[in-house]
Amino acid sequence: MLRIFHNTHYDFIRWWKWAAGITIAFIVIGVGSIVLYRPNFSIEFTGGTLMQLQFARPVDVGELRGYLDAAGIRGAEIQQFGSTRDYTIRAQESEKANAASTGAETVARQIENLLVQKYGSQNVHVIRTEAVGPKVGDELSRDAIIAMLLSFLVTTVYLAIRFEWRFAVAALIATSHDVLTTAAFIKLMHLEISLTVVAAILTVIGYSLNDTIIIFDRVRENLRKNRKEPLYDVLNRSINETLPRSILTHATAFASTMALLLFAGEVIRPFAWVMAFGIFTGTFSSIYVASPVLLWIERKWPRRTAAFQTSSTATRTSPTRRSPATATR
Amino acid sequence: MSLKYRLLLIAGLIIASIVALYPRKVIERVRGPNGFTYDTVKRVPLKRGLDLQGGMHLALEVDESKGKIPDKATAIDRALKVVRTRIDQFGVSEPVVQKAGNDRIIVELPGIDDPRRAQDVVQKSAFLEFQITDKTQALEKAFPRIDQAVKQSGAAKTVAQAGATPTADTTAAAAGLQSLLSKDTTKKAATDTTKGKAKSDTAKTDTAIVAGGDFSKLIQQGQMPGEYYVAQSDVDKIDKYLSLPQVQAALPPGKILRWGSDSTSLGNKFYRPLYVLDARPIITGEYLTDAKPVRDPQEGTLVTFQLNNEGGRRFGVETAKHIGDFMAIVLDQRVMGRPPVIQGAIRTRGQITMGGKDLQAAADLALVLRAGSLPAPLKIAEIRNIGASLGKDSVDKATTAGIIAIVLIVVIMLGYYRFSGLLAIIGLCLYMLFTLAALAGFSAVLTLPGLAGFVLSIGIAVDANVLIFERIREELDRGKTVRTAVDEGFHHAMSAIIDSNVSTALTAAVLYQYGTGPVRGFAVTLLAGIAASMVTSIFVVRTFYMIWLTRSKSAQTLSI
Numbered sequence: 001m002l003r004i005f006h007n008t009h010y011d012f013i014r015w016w017k018w019a020a021g022i023t024i025a026f027i028v029i030g031v032g033s034i035v036l037y038r039p040n041f042s043i044e045f046t047g048g049t050l051m052q053l054q055f056a057r058p059v060d061v062g063e064l065r066g067y068l069d070a071a072g073i074r075g076a077e078i079q080q081f082g083s084t085r086d087y088t089i090r091a092q093e094s095e096k097a098n099a100a101s102t103g104a105e106t107v108a109r110q111i112e113n114l115l116v117q118k119y120g121s122q123n124v125h126v127i128r129t130e131a132v133g134p135k136v137g138d139e140l141s142r143d144a145i146i147a148m149l150l151s152f153l154v155t156t157v158y159l160a161i162r163f164e165w166r167f168a169v170a171a172l173i174a175t176s177h178d179v180l181t182t183a184a185f186i187k188l189m190h191l192e193i194s195l196t197v198v199a200a201i202l203t204v205i206g207y208s209l210n211d212t213i214i215i216f217d218r219v220r221e222n223l224r225k226n227r228k229e230p231l232y233d234v235l236n237r238s239i240n241e242t243l244p245r246s247i248l249t250h251a252t253a254f255a256s257t258m259a260l261l262l263f264a265g266e267v268i269r270p271f272a273w274v275m276a277f278g279i280f281t282g283t284f285s286s287i288y289v290a291s292p293v294l295l296w297i298e299r300k301w302p303r304r305t306a307a308f309q310t311s312s313t314a315t316r317t318s319p320t321r322r323s324p325a326t327a328t329r
Numbered sequence: 330m331s332l333k334y335r336l337l338l339i340a341g342l343i344i345a346s347i348v349a350l351y352p353r354k355v356i357e358r359v360r361g362p363n364g365f366t367y368d369t370v371k372r373v374p375l376k377r378g379l380d381l382q383g384g385m386h387l388a389l390e391v392d393e394s395k396g397k398i399p400d401k402a403t404a405i406d407r408a409l410k411v412v413r414t415r416i417d418q419f420g421v422s423e424p425v426v427q428k429a430g431n432d433r434i435i436v437e438l439p440g441i442d443d444p445r446r447a448q449d450v451v452q453k454s455a456f457l458e459f460q461i462t463d464k465t466q467a468l469e470k471a472f473p474r475i476d477q478a479v480k481q482s483g484a485a486k487t488v489a490q491a492g493a494t495p496t497a498d499t500t501a502a503a504a505g506l507q508s509l510l511s512k513d514t515t516k517k518a519a520t521d522t523t524k525g526k527a528k529s530d531t532a533k534t535d536t537a538i539v540a541g542g543d544f545s546k547l548i549q550q551g552q553m554p555g556e557y558y559v560a561q562s563d564v565d566k567i568d569k570y571l572s573l574p575q576v577q578a579a580l581p582p583g584k585i586l587r588w589g590s591d592s593t594s595l596g597n598k599f600y601r602p603l604y605v606l607d608a609r610p611i612i613t614g615e616y617l618t619d620a621k622p623v624r625d626p627q628e629g630t631l632v633t634f635q636l637n638n639e640g641g642r643r644f645g646v647e648t649a650k651h652i653g654d655f656m657a658i659v660l661d662q663r664v665m666g667r668p669p670v671i672q673g674a675i676r677t678r679g680q681i682t683m684g685g686k687d688l689q690a691a692a693d694l695a696l697v698l699r700a701g702s703l704p705a706p707l708k709i710a711e712i713r714n715i716g717a718s719l720g721k722d723s724v725d726k727a728t729t730a731g732i733i734a735i736v737l738i739v740v741i742m743l744g745y746y747r748f749s750g751l752l753a754i755i756g757l758c759l760y761m762l763f764t765l766a767a768l769a770g771f772s773a774v775l776t777l778p779g780l781a782g783f784v785l786s787i788g789i790a791v792d793a794n795v796l797i798f799e800r801i802r803e804e805l806d807r808g809k810t811v812r813t814a815v816d817e818g819f820h821h822a823m824s825a826i827i828d829s830n831v832s833t834a835l836t837a838a839v840l841y842q843y844g845t846g847p848v849r850g851f852a853v854t855l856l857a858g859i860a861a862s863m864v865t866s867i868f869v870v871r872t873f874y875m876i877w878l879t880r881s882k883s884a885q886t887l888s889i
Contacts, residue, residue, distance in 0.1 A: 129444070129713070132710070144843070147840060150839045155835055199844065202840050206833040210789070210792070259734035268723075268726075271781055
């Protein structure tokens with residue numbers, strides 16, 4: 001039987017202050033940078049036009065920019081997308097274009113006409129066009145935020161029911177930590193925040209929660225087994241006991257993500273980056289955020305030892321103490 | 330549950346999945362040499378999203394920039410019907426036309442190669458009107474008022490900066506006086522006949538002879554009553570003037586101004602015709618029953634149309650009243666071709682000349698006329714257009730990534746868990762089968778983020794197996810027999826598996842509810858993946874163990 005990290009007794013929690021320092025520094029740098037410099041939102045959120053173009057021969061960015069500027073399409077962002085023949089152009093609709101009823105796609109047409117005129121219709125090929133009106137963008141941002149808050153709420157309620165409120169709050173704080181670190185990572189990596197990246201953030205939330213729940217599940221079990229053991233030791237023991245599982249699961253998930261990152265192409269790459277970081281931060285937060293927070297809550301609001309086995313909410317509300325057998329079902 | 334029933338259930342699931350995924354004949358519209366035809370195609374019934382097969386996604390909204398639409402809700406419902414009819418006739422396989430929210434129409438056209446044309450077909454209002462051109466020189470009579478309004482609005486200066494000389498209005502006080510001093514009309518090189526006509530008609534009221542006003546100096550008489558020419562370079566300026574509320578108030582009552590569809594050349598300059606029409610249309614396109622594109626050797630491309638009996642009767646009565654007049658055929662506020670003279674009562678048949686446009690344009694116009702007009706103009710709120718090559722590229726790359734991910738997982742699982750790892754991998758194969766079958770069964774759309782979610786969920790699906798195997802190892806460490814260890818392992822791992830999967834499923838459900846397009850595809854694959862992973866890890870792999878335990882009853886060790 002091949003075994004790794006079997007029967008370990010690391011004192012993980014002991015290092016929580018160091019871990020907290022590092023992660024807070026990272027979040028402060030990342031979030032500070034978001035506050036100071038605008039994050040890079042995709043046109044799905046800001047409104048505007050994105051075109052992916054393929055040219056028959058390599059084209060110079062400066063030349064391209066020159067043509068666009070000359071045609072009055074200013075402030076367009078031109079980026080190489082893979083080879084020197086592939087480019088993306090991002091342009092914001094001007095206020096004037098919005099005022100006129102021309103709709104969201106006028107700039108795309110303008111650019112296409114211009115480039116066909118300059119390079120000939122055989123030599124330039126529009127592979128992808130996306131144009132989003134400002135109203136749609138606002139709605140998308142709103143929906144993304146609602147989705148995030150709602151997923152928080154739903155999972156917190158679920159955990160409060162399945163575990164108890166302390167665990168739910170600890171998991172919620174760990175997950176919020178992951179959102180912050182992921183946001184910082186996105187900002188520091190200069191990734192564009194697109195719908196797909198939002199989906200990736202939500203997946204990270206799910207994944208991190210998943211990991212926290214595995215450890216908490218073990219904590220819940222160990223608490224039932226041994227009521228005398230202090231929570232500090234229970235947490236450490238649970239983390240150690242689930243360590244082989246954590247290593248193996250994260251290895252496989254990380255392998256999948258790396259495959260996506262390296263082989264799935266440009267379009268999915270930002271998603272893969274966020275996921276790769278998410279696996280890391282999710283694991284980190286389960287050990288160094290969720291567990292210390294649980295410990296802290298426990299100190300602040302200590303549980304009555306007799307209430308250990310019962311679902312705490314039930315005990316608190318019911319005047320007659322339930323027998324452990326019925327409550328732990 | 331006994332082993333027999335477990336095996337039966339698994340076999341049933343596998344058969345159902347294969348049935349769901351078996352390539353079947355689908356009736357599709359495919360592009361043939363003679364346009365689109367129905368054909369049966371054999372393929373795996375998994376819908377690919379636009380990002381994987383290429384195509385166009387449009388979100389349309391009611392355009393209120395040119396005036397409020399009173400009843401938006403019904404307008405959007407009627408527009409939805411019209412757009413659907415048009416798309417059905419346009420000929421794309423598996424188009425989607427649906428309402429999103431209260432005020433938006435989503436159109437998805439997979440695999441189209443001419444997005445611009447498709448967009449025109451969707452967006453064209455196709456509001457057809459027949460209006461008699463004005464014979465009363467109403468516009469000339471209104472010139473002084475319009476010029477005055479333009480001047481008062483102060484717009485002349487800002488507009489005039491573009492090119493015209495803004496001298497006249499600053500020096501002269503009254504429009505009448507100004508007209509005497511200015512020689513702008515002659516400068517504009519109108520044809521002699523035009524000028525003569527204009528003068529003779531307006532001679533009744535001296536002050537009405539206006540030539541130097543900012544508005545009137547840009548406009549010259551055309552070749553038929555109610556027709557005017559505007560130099561191509563001045564079209565924007567006139568449009569700007571006409572959009573001013575003061576100017577609109579000054580326009581002749583009961584008349585409307587409409588641009589012609591094609592420009593004409595006089596000498597070496599290009600002119601755009603502007604028509605003054607009776608505001609009341611003698612008939613509209615609502616009576617139209619059929620429209621066909623025709624190529625005519627003399628007149629170029631045409632769209633011939635037919636009206637129903639009621640429309641024909643009305644048309645006959647109205648045209649009989651207007652014999653000798655010119656009738657403008659107005660489509661979406663543009664006069665199509667030159668208004669023909671009404672020679673006798675017209676009944677149910679008519680035609681629209683398309684000028685120099687090709688037969689394709691005529692065919693598209695006929696299509697939108699047949700499908701009916703949009704109750705309100707639509708503007709594009711969002712458009713995504715993905716070339717088919719990009720889609721194919723994405724599928725290939727995602728497939729490569731998927732295969733590599735699977736190989737890595739197989740290596741890790743086999744290397745670490747040996748025999749049990751093999752069971753997990755067989756379970757994983759079934760997991761993939763079930764997931765794809767679930768996607769096909771619920772006719773979910775496979776998108777690129779969806780594929781990514783699938784690859785990722787393979788990684789997460791392994792987690793359930795890992796949890797169980799680690800538990801079994803722990804039980805074995807405590808000195809339990811193989812049989813008890815397996816039972817206890819599954820039993821103890823259950824709560825963790827359920828809690829973690831349910832919370833991920835909840836997140837996916839929220840994503841599905843609030844996500845759009847590609848993100849929704851991601852949520853669907855994630856949900857299907859979670860369900861399939863629970864079934865395989867808890868039920869299928871367990872059954873494998875049960876088979877193994879019954880076959881080797883005296884097993885003392887377990888390869889895990």
